[in-house]
Structure formats: structure tokens, C-alpha cells
Amino acid sequence: MTTEKKYILAIESSCDDTSAAVLCNTEVLSNVVATQEIHRQYGGVVPELASRAHQQNIVPVVHQALAKANIDKKQLSAIAFTRGPGLMGSLLVGTSFAKSLALGLDIPLIEVNHMEAHILAHFIKDQDTQRPEFPFLGMTISGGHTQIVQVNNYFEMKVLGETLDDAVGEAFDKSAKLMGLPYPGGPLVDKYAREGNPKAYPFPKPKVEGLNFSFSGLKTSILYFLQRETQKNADFVQENIKDICASVQHTILEILMDKLKLAVKQTGIKRVAIGGGVAANSGIRSRLKEAEETMGWKTYIPKFAYCTDNAAMVGIVGYLKFLEEDFTDQSAAAKARYAIGS
Ligand code: KG4
Numbered sequence: 001m002t003t004e005k006k007y008i009l010a011i012e013s014s015c016d017d018t019s020a021a022v023l024c025n026t027e028v029l030s031n032v033v034a035t036q037e038i039h040r041q042y043g044g045v046v047p048e049l050a051s052r053a054h055q056q057n058i059v060p061v062v063h064q065a066l067a068k069a070n071i072d073k074k075q076l077s078a079i080a081f082t083r084g085p086g087l088m089g090s091l092l093v094g095t096s097f098a099k100s101l102a103l104g105l106d107i108p109l110i111e112v113n114h115m116e117a118h119i120l121a122h123f124i125k126d127q128d129t130q131r132p133e134f135p136f137l138g139m140t141i142s143g144g145h146t147q148i149v150q151v152n153n154y155f156e157m158k159v160l161g162e163t164l165d166d167a168v169g170e171a172f173d174k175s176a177k178l179m180g181l182p183y184p185g186g187p188l189v190d191k192y193a194r195e196g197n198p199k200a201y202p203f204p205k206p207k208v209e210g211l212n213f214s215f216s217g218l219k220t221s222i223l224y225f226l227q228r229e230t231q232k233n234a235d236f237v238q239e240n241i242k243d244i245c246a247s248v249q250h251t252i253l254e255i256l257m258d259k260l261k262l263a264v265k266q267t268g269i270k271r272v273a274i275g276g277g278v279a280a281n282s283g284i285r286s287r288l289k290e291a292e293e294t295m296g297w298k299t300y301i302p303k304f305a306y307c308t309d310n311a312a313m314v315g316i317v318g319y320l321k322f323l324e325e326d327f328t329d330q331s332a333a334a335k336a337r338y339a340i341g342s
């Protein structure tokens, strides 16, 4: 790799976080994220509101990222942006902004696939975390994604399995909502689960062939279970919240770990790197640690700020593509659906 300093401005706007980052080669100089609070009151992301909030946020967020990095626009080597997948109205904001700025500054433009960015976030320079060696299995788990990918090289990835319906974060959030917890409920389920009995209420695991996932059945069985129990005792949820959360989380983790074990078995690859907001879950973290001891896996989790949606992960892909001179022209349009490797 070249040792020459390259400054990449990266922009992420695929869902409900407006983010801009400046990287100097693989090092993050700034990573500003404006999280849109407006969606909380609706219990989920409202696409039209997300798009409007991105329009308001993008200029100040980019300014802040440059200021924090202490970099002038004129020093930038290229601009990287998330082209997809994501919400169309949200992607349009980042895409249009990146294109005009690159045109104005007359520097290369680099398109980034958001799902590849979640995986390549592991290659951001960070003294506390290790970079996985190739090949490895990447599992991205968040409110919008659930995917297992075989990563042979930076740009040689193959999706082995993904969700057929809800994402794993949605499974957490929707279960939490059924228990009357505020959105997003994932962190609260995690918190209560730590003090509950994971075997208190067994929920069925979906029967999905191969490495694909399904979480919508779990939500339905939790709904019926809670309806049944609250008919008998109106205070059932309040009285048993810890055990219910522990049982729900246990079932979700079993589903994730079963698929990971199958992926390891099928590929013979024992390096597992996870990312996405659900990587914050204390249960998945301890399961992975356990797997290191019991099954000889090597596991990797990036710093939390690089797990949730952020522009630094877009910047690392931007830098890696810059080295390959893999640039995009002004005709690049946002892509709501954008498969890895396409
Ligand atoms: O990556 P992220 O910030 O946003 C996207 O979905 O793209 O992920 C947010 C998701 C939410 O569903 C949230 O409930 C979940 O990650 N989450 C957790 C935890 N922290 C965040 N789920 C379970 N346990 C956690 N500790």
C-alpha cells in the first residue's frame, strides 16, 4: 500500500443517520453522525421524514466533519458516498450532494455499497481492534439488515444467507414493542435479559433451510404468547419482563448462532467478523467469546461507532477503492436495491 497521504470525505445517508467522515488513508480523522430523533415518536423510520431531515443535516454535518478533521475542502483527494442499498429518498440526498461537491472540487467520486461498508469497517485503523485475515465470514446484524457474507478479499464477497423477512434488529424492536417498551427496544431487551432466565419461556425457532433467516414467525409467537398470558394476568409483562426479554433474546441468539455454526461448517472458515447495531448486544458478544474457546473460532467486533450506520465505514471503502482507481462518474444514480458484488 502507498504511504502517501490521501484524504477522503465520506457521506452516508442510506437510512435515518446523516453522517460525514474524513479519513487520512485508513485512519479516521472525524466521523460525525446526526441521528434523526424524529422517528422515535412513530416507532420506526418514516422514509419521507428521513429524506427531509437529511436535507437539513447534510451541509452542517459535512462542515463539522471537515472542521473536526482540520482539513480544508481543497485538500481532499476524493469523495465517497453510499449509493445503496437503502431508502431512495434518503440515498438521493447523499448521492446528489457528493456528486455536486466532487464536480465543484474536480476530484474523483467513489460509490460505496452500504453492506460492503459494514463489513470493511473492520479495516479502519483502530488500536483496540484487530483486522480479520482473509477469508472470513462477515455477519451484519442491524435494524435494517441480517446477512452472512463470505469475504475472500476486500472486493470479493459472496452473500451466503440473508433474512427473508424482518431484520434481526427489527425482531428485537418489534418484540420490545409488544412488551410496551419504547423504540428502539433492542438495547432495553438486552438490559432486562441480563437479569432474566433465558429458558423461562421457550419460543419456537423458524425452520429455514440453509443460511437464510426468518424472524417474522418469532414476532407472531411472542404476540400470541403475550395475549394468552395477559388474559390470565393483566400484569404478566410487568411482573416477568426480565424472563420474557431473556427468553426472546435467547431465541434470537440461538437462531444467529445456529446459522453461523452452519456457515463455518459449510465453508471451513473459522474467522467470524460481526457488525451492525445489534453487535452491541451483550448476549451475542458473550456467545462469540464462548465460541472462541469451545470451537476455536476467531471473532472480531469493530468499535461500536463503526458498527451502527456511519460514514467512516464508507470512507474506508472509499480509500480502498481509491487505491484501485475505481471511480464513478456523474451518471451514478442512487440504488435502493444494490446487492453485494453487483
Ligand atoms: O445499525 P443500527 O444503528 O441502524 C440500522 O438499523 O441500520 O442498528 C439499530 C438496531 C436497532 O434495531 C436496535 O434495537 C438494535 O440495533 N440494537 C440492539 C442493541 N443495541 C442496538 N439490539 C439488541 N441489543 C442491543 N444491545
Ligand code: ZN
Residues within 6 Å of the ligand: 114, 118, 142, 144, 145, 308, 309
Ligand atoms: Zn446499515
